[in-house]
Every structure is written in structure tokens, then in C-alpha cells.
């Protein structure tokens with residue numbers, strides 16, 4: 275490896291991955307497993323805000339808001355109905371392998387997930403609706419069966435925790451789950467406004483878990499299961515679940531909270547901890563300011579680290595820079611542009627066509643399907659469908675012809691397309 279990687283010295287590598295959202299993290303994982311010499315750079319993405327649920331496909335077709343119970347069959351149908359959707363760029367076996375690899379890694383890293391091989395799971399949201407999703411963290415694993423069985427359930431919330439009301443969840447689910455009993459308690463040693471991250475970090479400590487058990491135990495009564503907001507640790511979730519269930523004597527499960535949530539941080543911090551150990555050279559919380567192509571075909575990226583400039587030279591790049599929130603796309607007054615490489619963005623003809631008149635139009639707004647169009651090798655293409663650079667690939671929510679929010683395919687799309695981009699990149703680097 276001919277790499278120099280002192281902070282802010284020039285860096286050379288085979289692959290630069292831009293982004294540390296789910297697509298960037300998954301791409302780095304797949305690259306590490308393929309022993310590709312990789313640098314990953316990015317600032318905070320949507321991952322920090324994620325609910326922790328791994329959606330694969332939850333709604334299709336959108337026009338009649340059809341909930342998908344069997345996501346793999348749903349993807350087959352989606353690819354027939356929407357051949358430009360990014361899922362249609364790779365075989366379903368690759369999507370399965372991509373999801374399995376990420377879930378196996380999370381298990382190895384002490385944060386296992388529950389996924390049904392065939393069916394979506396039904397999960398309660400912080401507002402008391404039910405959402406279909408492919409995989410959930412082990413801390414939520416008891417939820418779908420408790421919901422299906424209508425088990426008598428103590429639903430706990432906390433004084434000072436905004437955006438999570440046990441009363442609201444119980445009344446929204448009342449018809450479907452009459453055995454839900456809301457109870458508000460004080461979080462141990464806390465006063466004033468509470469935040470999920472701080473609560474979860476407090477519950478990484480055994481002493482605080484013991485205090486929480488003592489605070490909940492008097493309310494258990496006939497409950498066969500206890501539900502809590504998702505605050506049961508950041509790093510010690512396995513031990514936290516064991517202590518809570520042993521202390522309370524009944525199964526426990528978490529319900530996701532509003533963002534910023536502890537669940538997104540659990541994912542982010544696990545990737546951040548383990549990717550460097552797998553050989554990825556990470557430059558987190560750093561920005562790419564510009565890029566150009568060198569005479570030898572490599573990419574030269576200009577970066578910024580707390581005001582200090584640095585350069586990265588890479589044989590290939592995978593762009594996982596997200597949409598408007600991640601800053602991969604920018605919506606100007608007249609058009610949407612891609613912010614790093616200046617790639618063409620597939621988008622409605624003008625601003626008046628960005629949105630439907632009806633806010634809740636079930637088809638979703640056209641702006642949400644704007645993005646980078648790729649070929650089957652995940653290379654961005656021009657208006658004529660020709661790839662623009664043999665050594666530039668794109669993955670994740672920046673891609674066009676998908677609406678991950680409405681289709682409920684956020685993490686699945688990010689992970690699957692990252693897999694496709696890294697496979698294509700590996701083929702290039704080995705050719």
C-alpha cells in the first residue's frame with residue numbers, strides 16, 4: 275500500500291467513499307470485506323436521526339398506499355412496475371446478500387437485529403401507528419409478538435421527555451391493543467427536559483439500570499410485558515435488556531423515539547468503531563470542498579478539517595452524499611444540482627413541477643424522485659444514458675427514481691445500492 279495518512283498530509287488510496295450515512299457506512303463495510311484500500315470521508319448524515327428500523331420495502335404501489343407484507347416479493351413487483359428504480363439495478367440475490375452482511379456485522383458488533391426471512395415486521399411508531407419494516411434492533415424484538423398477542427402491557431414514558439407520550443400511543447392503539455396501560459414516571463436522577471441520547475448513555479451504566487428497574491417495578495401489576503421509549507443504552511444494549519428483564523421479571527421492548535434518537539447513534543457509533551479496525555481510513559466530520567480529475571484519471575479531492583486543507587487522490591470514488599438534508603443535492607431557485615461532482619440531476623422541468631398541489635398526494639411529490647441516474651454498474655449517466663466516468667459510482671438516497679420515505683425503503687435502498695456500487699468498483703479496480 276503506497277498510502278500516506280497523517281492528518282492533513284496528502285492521502286492516496288484506491289477508493290474514496292464520500293458520505294457517512296447508511297449508504298457510506300455500508301459501502302465502507304463492503305469495501306473492507308473486499309480488502310479495497312479505502313478512505314471514507316463525511317460529515318454527519320441522516321443516520322444520526324434514524325429510527326433504527328431497517329426498512330426494505332414497506333409500501334407499493336404508492337397510488338393506493340398498498341402496505342407490503344412480503345418485501346422480497348414486493349421488490350420483484352416494484353422492479354417490474356418501476357424499472358428505473360435503483361433496486362432494479364441489481365439482482366435480488368445481491369440485495370439479500372447486502373442486507374445479510376450488514377445484519378451479520380451488527381450482530382458481531384454486539385447489536386443484533388430481528389428479521390423475518392419472508393415477512394415485514396409490524397412495529398409501533400412514537401405516535402402510536404403501526405409501520406412495516408424488515409429488521410429491528412434486538413431491543414425492539416419483543417414488540418411485534420406482544421402486539422400480535424395483545425399481551426397486557428405496561429407502557430412507560432418519562433416526565434420531561436418530549437415527543438413520546440405513552441398516553442397518546444395507548445389511545446391511538448386502543449382499539450387494536452386494549453391491554454396497553456400507560457404510566458408516566460420520573461427518570462432516575464433527572465429533572466427538566468430529557469433527551470434520548472443522554473438517557474441512553476446513562477443506562478449504559480448498571481447502577482442507573484438498577485434505579486430504573488426500581489422505579490418501574492411498583493407499576494407492573496398484571497403486565498406480561500413492559501414497553502419503554504428507545505433509551506436502553508448506546509453500547510451496552512444486550513446487558514441493559516438482560517438487566518431490565520431480569521429485574522422486572524417480564525419481557526421488555528423499546529418503541530422508537532422521535533429524532534434525534536439513540537437508535538441512530540447506536541448504529542453510527544458501531545460503524546465508526548469497527549470500520550477503522552477493518553482497515554478503512556476514516557475522516558469523519560470532514561468535508562469535501564471540491565474535486566477534479568487528474569491527467570492519469572485519478573480523482574483529486576480537496577478537503578477541509580477544521581480550517582486545514584488537505585488533498586486525497588483516489589483511483590475511484592463512490593458518492594454517497596445523500597439528498598438535501600445530507601447536502602449531496604442542493605435545491606436552488608430554479609433547479610436542483612449535485613454539490614460535489616456537478617453531475618446531471620434528473621428533475622422536474624421547473625420549480626412549479628416540484629410539488630403536487632395536494633400536500634398529502636399519495637403518489638409523493640416529484641422532487642422526492644429527483645437525483646442521480648445510474649447505469650447497471652452504478653455509474654452516473656448523462657442525459658443520453660451514457661456513463662460519465664468509468665471510475666465514479668453513486669449509491670444511497672442521492673439516486674433518482676425512488677422515494678424512500680413513501681416507499682419505506684430507506685436503509686434497504688442505501689445498503690443494496692452501496693453493495694452494487696462496491697461490487698462494480700471492485701471489478702474496475704481489478705481490471
Ligand SMILES: Cc1cc2nc3c(=O)[nH]c(=O)nc-3n(C[C@H](O)[C@H](O)[C@H](O)COP(=O)(O)OP(=O)(O)OC[C@H]3O[C@@H](n4cnc5c(N)ncnc54)[C@H](O)[C@@H]3O)c2cc1C
Pocket residue numbers: 292293294295296297298315316317318319320321323324325326327328329330533560561562563594595596597599600601602613614669670671672678683684685686688
Ligand atoms: C428522521 C429519519 C428517520 C429515518 N427512519 C428510518 C427508518 O425507520 N428506517 C429506514 O430504513 N430508514 C430510515 N431513515 C432513512 C435512512 O437513514 C436514510 O435513507 C439513509 O440514511 C440515507 O442514507 P444516505 O447515506 O444515502 O444519505 P445521508 O444519510 O443523507 O448521508 C449523506 C452523507 O454524505 C455526507 N456529505 C454530503 N456532502 C458532503 C461533502 N461535501 N463532504 C463530505 N461529506 C458530505 C453527509 O455529511 C452524510 O454523511 C430515516 C431518516 C431520517 C432522517
